[in-house]
Amino acid sequence: MKAIEIADGIHWIGANISTTDLFEGIWPIPQGVTINSYVIKGDKIAIVDLVRDWAGASTYLIDELKSLGISPKDVDYFVMNHLEPDHTGDLKAMFELSEKVEIITSKKGVPLVEAFYGFTERVRAVGTGDTLDLGQGKILHFYDIPNVHWPETMATFEESTGTLLPCDAFGSFGAFKGSIFDDEVSDADHKFYERESLRYYANIVGPFSNFVLKAIEAVGTLDIKIIAPSHGLVWRGDPGRIVNRYKAYANYMKDYAEPKITVIWGSMYGNTELMLRAVLQGIASEGVLTEIFRVPQDNISYILASVWESAGLVFGMPTYEYKMYPPMRDALTHIIHKKAMHKKVFRFGSYGWSGGAQKEFDGMIEKMKWDIVEPLEFQGGPTDADLDLAFERGAALAREVKQIPIKSKEFP
Ligand SMILES: Cc1cc2nc3c(=O)[nH]c(=O)nc-3n(C[C@H](O)[C@H](O)[C@H](O)COP(=O)(O)O)c2cc1C
Ligand SMILES: [Fe+2]
Ligand SMILES: [Fe+2]
Structure with missing residues (x-):
């Protein structure tokens, strides 16, 4: 050439x-x-x-x-x-x-x-x-x-x-x-x-x-x-x-990013996935843009890009060996390492007997300046009442995210 x-x-x-x-x-x-x-x-x-x-x-x-x-x-x-x-x-x-x-x-x-x-x-x-x-x-x-x-x-x-x-x-x-x-x-x-x-x-x-x-x-x-x-x-x-x-x-690092929600989820046997559907319906009911990734299948490079420009994050994963489902820990480690600050965040997931994912999650995100929507943990499969709550939490997060002004308009 x-x-x-x-x-x-x-x-x-x-x-x-x-x-x-x-x-x-x-x-x-x-x-x-x-x-x-x-x-x-x-x-x-x-x-x-x-x-x-x-x-x-x-x-x-x-x-x-x-x-x-x-x-x-x-x-x-x-x-x-x-x-x-x-x-x-x-x-x-x-x-x-x-x-x-x-x-x-x-x-x-x-x-x-x-x-x-x-x-x-x-x-x-x-x-x-x-x-x-x-x-x-x-x-x-x-x-x-x-x-x-x-x-x-x-x-x-x-x-x-x-x-x-x-x-x-x-x-x-x-x-x-x-x-x-x-x-x-x-x-x-x-x-x-x-x-x-x-x-x-x-x-x-x-x-x-x-x-x-x-x-x-x-x-x-x-x-x-x-x-x-x-x-x-x-x-x-x-x-x-x-x-x-x-x-x-x-x-995007200094304040809420764009009115968009990045949803990251992982599930071994489908219980957490059942709740995911309800959360997504809740978000959709408010008409907020989502981008959805499954771990470990989706590559962290693309997850980080979407997280970076989203004001809202959803994490759905079960408990695994008294901690969170490991592929989600990997993703979260990257997100924290990249300093994706100032997010509105909702986490949910299934556990078998005593849980542990939420505790580890809370410890990891302490310094991220994230606003937390009350998490939803449930034993085994979600009940109808759990799913109704999941819909509500998804919708509540979406309502908050909707208020965020479109940042790219400030920098056309
Ligand atoms: C390898 C493995 C480890 C697990 N460790 C725990 C645990 O430490 N504590 C707990 O409460 N449940 C534990 N569970 C149970 C799962 O959290 C439970 O089956 C949950 O419903 C899985 O959600 P999912 O269907 O979304 O994969 C474990 C399950 C597996 C397969
Ligand atoms: Fe370079
Ligand atoms: Fe370089």
């Missing part, structure tokens, strides 16, 4: 990854992911973020570079915005191929360059306020945006074209379907990328939402014309759209 010009003197030299591997060894990417790398040419040549040897990415990068008449030995700088190996895996090989290259990274990135790749020479630390003049009017400005999602992360801004290269910030899962640019993507495909950006956010960036908002503030005064992240679309038609999307996602 050839390099793709995104602005005068700036080209995309990344890779569309199609693989059955899991991203970060955890998250499925059935629709692929892109690892975006960019080359900026003045008198000097800089590559901003690399790739790793994954599904052919290294070969793509070299070929794309070659299509511009550039070989690795011509490159003067590797700007490493973020040291996670999806963007630096090739650093060692590329460094060996180049003769003069200098690694540019944040102050906190310097020890990571040494720890991951062993380089201490030809490494320069930069931070907010520092610039790198490539000549021919191409000047790179650096901004520390720590903890999005690693502590060393920075963003690079090329002033003459107004191009922001923020690495993982504003990133998304989902490979390119035919164009890398937001303004060449159909409305239907924008919906796809929106879901994939939410999933990326909830899986990777979520717990760092306060830092995301700080990062948006840090680059907020720049005259940004293009946002070129390290995963997903290059935003040149409407860069504000992905910024607003990220603002909404970040605010």
Whole structure:
């Protein structure tokens, strides 16, 4: 593939990854992911973020570079915005191929360059306020945006074209379907990328939402014309759209998210499932949107995405060996780990003799700032009275969730 010009003197030299591997060894990417790398040419040549040897990415990068008449030995700088190996895996090989290259990274990135790749020479630390003049009017400005999602992360801004290269910030899962640019993507495909950006956010960036908002503030005064992240679309038609999307996602952690209920359930013998039906009827009676997942069958990556944007959560699972049904503990552990705060929550489930699921559940969620609708535990199968109550609790939760304003309207 050839390099793709995104602005005068700036080209995309990344890779569309199609693989059955899991991203970060955890998250499925059935629709692929892109690892975006960019080359900026003045008198000097800089590559901003690399790739790793994954599904052919290294070969793509070299070929794309070659299509511009550039070989690795011509490159003067590797700007490493973020040291996670999806963007630096090739650093060692590329460094060996180049003769003069200098690694540019944040102050906190310097020890990571040494720890991951062993380089201490030809490494320069930069931070907010520092610039790198490539000549021919191409000047790179650096901004520390720590903890999005690693502590060393920075963003690079090329002033003459107004191009922001923020690495993982504003990133998304989902490979390119035919164009890398937001303004060449159909409305239907924008919906796809929106879901994939939410999933990326909830899986990777979520717990760092306060830092995301700080990062948006840090680059907020720049005259940004293009946002070129390290995963997903290059935003040149409407860069504000992905910024607003990220603002909404970040605010989901600070207050109730959208008026939607994510229902997660698991059942061994169907007793809890019987109550699930009644709870869902109760929610439906109030006309609130639900997304329903069964554990362990459904993948946590998609569960987290739905949880992140929901103001309401329902957990239905039985007791198992004096604790909660283990697949639900796994899901809940992920949800807590990602700091999905400020939810309205209802839990129900069956037990055989003395229960235990509710106690463990209560202990785990103590610090989540969740508003709890009174739980429903029942022995064996649910009675008609239990099912009536379940309907009522589902409806009560839905009525509360319905009051939540649509957050995405604040960030259109
Ligand atoms: C492996 C296993 C362990 C269980 N452990 C407990 C337990 O510690 N305490 C309890 O009250 N019930 C326990 N039960 C009983 C279940 O909670 C009960 O059968 C419940 O109705 C299952 O709900 P379900 O039909 O939704 O799967 C256990 C059941 C199984 C199969
Ligand atoms: Fe990363
Ligand atoms: Fe990344």
